[in-house]
Amino acid sequence: xxxxxxxxxxxxxxxxxxxxxxxxxxxxxxxxxxxxxxxxxxxxxxxxxxxxxxxxxxxxxxxxxxxxxxxxxxxxxxxxxxxxxxxxxxxxxxxxxxxxxxxxxxxxxxxxxxxxxxxxxxxxxxxxxxxxxxxxxxxxxxxxxxxxxxxxxxxxxxxxxxxxxxxxxxxxxxxxxxxxxxxxxxxxxxxxxxxxxxxxxxxxxxxxxxxxxxxxxxxxxxxxxxxxxxxxxxxxxxxxxxxxxxxxxx
Ligand code: FBP
Numbered sequence: 001x002x003x004x005x006x007x008x009x010x011x012x013x014x015x016x017x018x019x020x021x022x023x024x025x026x027x028x029x030x031x032x033x034x035x036x037x038x039x040x041x042x043x044x045x046x047x048x049x050x051x052x053x054x055x056x057x058x059x060x061x062x063x064x065x066x067x068x069x070x071x072x073x074x075x076x077x078x079x080x081x082x083x084x085x086x087x088x089x090x091x092x093x094x095x096x097x098x099x100x101x102x103x104x105x106x107x108x109x110x111x112x113x114x115x116x117x118x119x120x121x122x123x124x125x126x127x128x129x130x131x132x133x134x135x136x137x138x139x140x141x142x143x144x145x146x147x148x149x150x151x152x153x154x155x156x157x158x159x160x161x162x163x164x165x166x167x168x169x170x171x172x173x174x175x176x177x178x179x180x181x182x183x184x185x186x187x188x189x190x191x192x193x194x195x196x197x198x199x200x201x202x203x204x205x206x207x208x209x210x211x212x213x214x215x216x217x218x219x220x221x222x223x224x225x226x227x228x229x230x231x232x233x234x235x236x237x238x239x240x241x242x243x244x245x246x247x248x249x250x
Pocket of ligand 1: 018226227
């Protein structure tokens with residue numbers, strides 16, 4: 001088993017996700033959140049167990065923060081400017097990620113897309129290389145495609161979790177399926193692969209998001225990777241502290 005201690009604290013994970021500039025575009029980065037330095041400082045002050053970046057931001061902004069907050073590099077990416085079935089290809093190697101200071105790597109698989117074979121294969125190769133170096137691999141498993149009618153349905157979320165286990169991911173990052181009970185089924189389906197929540201779009205009020213985090217922790221997830229629900233809010237630090245309290249002392 002790969003050691004997860006460099007990206008967890010007491011076995012719990014609280015990741016600040018910030019790959020949205022590529023995935024969604026800067027419209028999703030309001031106010032101060034467009035500045036990577038603001039995010040890195042927030043990750044430190046909010047005592048996240050890691051920050052998730054794409055390689056470009058890591059290269060230009062991460063060096064002064066290297067010993068202050070662990071880094072997870074997302075190895076693939078896509079923009080929202082392409083129509084049709086989702087394909088996210090590798091844009092950073094494991095070697096490059098290690099050079100940039102990554103303590104773990106992540107990769108998104110759109111299971112159900114007509115291109116899923118490309119992503120399954122790339123993921124496997126990445127995993128082999130990362131594990132050889134002792135680096136944990138996190139699978140963002142997001143079923144998406146013609147046959148996936150509701151990517152938040154309990155069945156699909158459990159399926160995503162199971163894909164992570166079958167592929168050998170150390171951690172699987174999955175969407176919320178609506179309740180503690182269905183999320184627990186997904187955690188069970190993931191077996192020895194650890195599960196973190198993929199935060200999702202900003203909720204109307206932070207309390208609704210706290211309830212989601214509470215439910216996933218009650219469902220035996222190890223934590224959450226959160227982006228928009230934190231830094232799209234003006235009081236991002238306060239929200240981070242609350243999330244931390246739920247993850248670590250729930
Ligand atoms: P959020 O907490 O903002 O949902 O971030 C999690 C994440 O997986 C990001 O890493 C990624 O950029 C984004 O969601 C992708 O969201 P989607 O493809 O569902 O729009």
